[in-house]
Amino acid sequence: MSKKRITYDNLMLEIEDGIALITIRRASKLNALNHDTVEDIRKAMNEVYHNSAIKSAIITGEGSKAFAAGADIAELAKLDEIGAKRYSQNGQDVYAMLENCPKPVIAAINGYALGGGCELALACHMRVAVESAKFGLPEVKLGTLPGFGGTQRLTQSIGKAKTLELIMTGDMLSAREAYELGLVNHVVASQEELFDKTREILRKIATSGPLAISMVIKSVNSVYSSYEAGYLKESLYFGHSANTEDFHEGMKAFLDKRSPNFKGE
Numbered sequence: 001m002s003k004k005r006i007t008y009d010n011l012m013l014e015i016e017d018g019i020a021l022i023t024i025r026r027a028s029k030l031n032a033l034n035h036d037t038v039e040d041i042r043k044a045m046n047e048v049y050h051n052s053a054i055k056s057a058i059i060t061g062e063g064s065k066a067f068a069a070g071a072d073i074a075e076l077a078k079l080d081e082i083g084a085k086r087y088s089q090n091g092q093d094v095y096a097m098l099e100n101c102p103k104p105v106i107a108a109i110n111g112y113a114l115g116g117g118c119e120l121a122l123a124c125h126m127r128v129a130v131e132s133a134k135f136g137l138p139e140v141k142l143g144t145l146p147g148f149g150g151t152q153r154l155t156q157s158i159g160k161a162k163t164l165e166l167i168m169t170g171d172m173l174s175a176r177e178a179y180e181l182g183l184v185n186h187v188v189a190s191q192e193e194l195f196d197k198t199r200e201i202l203r204k205i206a207t208s209g210p211l212a213i214s215m216v217i218k219s220v221n222s223v224y225s226s227y228e229a230g231y232l233k234e235s236l237y238f239g240h241s242a243n244t245e246d247f248h249e250g251m252k253a254f255l256d257k258r259s260p261n262f263k264g265e
């Protein structure tokens with residue numbers, strides 16, 4: 001089967017057998033999602049929406065260490081309140097493209113899925129993870145909160161109590177724990193099995209009518225349509241957080257490779 005390949009700055013999209021494999025390629029920064037990479041995801045999703053040769057998509061990270069270790073902290077550190085609110089809303093818009101995509105989109109989680117990486121996985125219709133993957137929304141450790149829809153989609157996925165625990169502690173979950181909470185659909189032993197399992201699911205879906213599948217996606221998503229206001233609040237608070245000393249201390253501490261000294265200011 002021939003493979004068509006489209007290369008973006010930090011992303012690659014390969015079409016094979018009707019499946020678009022989208023790979024985030026910033027392995028040296030654990031596939032951290034800087035603005036350009038988020039924009040590449042937007043372009044790749046436009047391709048998925050409009051290219052009739054694509055019937056479904058998989059999103060994954062390059063290498064075996066990280067799916068994506070979050071938004072790019074070096075970029076976040078430079079944001080003021082307005083910039084942070086925009087940054088959050090832009091990320092939310094791009095992730096909504098995954099969630100509302102009329103074709104099935106599965107996250108193949110090959111390693112760390114933290115912060116914006118975990119939120120990216122949550123925006124997909126399903127998640128398949130390798131045993132060694134780790135999940136978490138550790139933004140509070142940086143003096144901020146999830147800003148790409150994580151406060152909303154994690155609550156939808158695992159409920160309020162566990163969401164609050166995970167976001168307030170910033171703890172990481174193993175793939176098994178994520179599976180037990182219903183955050184992940186399947187856990188597999190190796191990276192090879194990750195793609196076998198993901199493709200197996202997509203090939204099964206492809207035997208059914210694509211219009212019916214797109215209507216299933218729309219109908220299930222409509223259960224959560226009342227969350228609109230929550231996404232807006234999340235962006236506002238993400239912006240407000242950038243107006244605090246704790247935000248800049250948290251980001252700087254990560255980049256300086258030291259523990260933060262939060263003062264609640």
Ligand code: COA
Nearest residue numbers: 028029030032069070071072073074112114115116138139
């Ligand atoms: N943004 C920017 N750079 C990041 C990053 C992020 N979210 N996550 C990792 N990196 C960079 C590191 O700064 C480092 O770069 P350097 O080699 O130039 O110093 C490189 O990726 C490798 O990361 P490192 O921290 O050295 O790897 P590790 O194995 O010691 O730790 C993690 C792995 C995932 C635990 C750690 O990188 C981490 O905590 N990342 C941030 C996670 C996070 O808070 N995400 C939410 C962001 S809002």
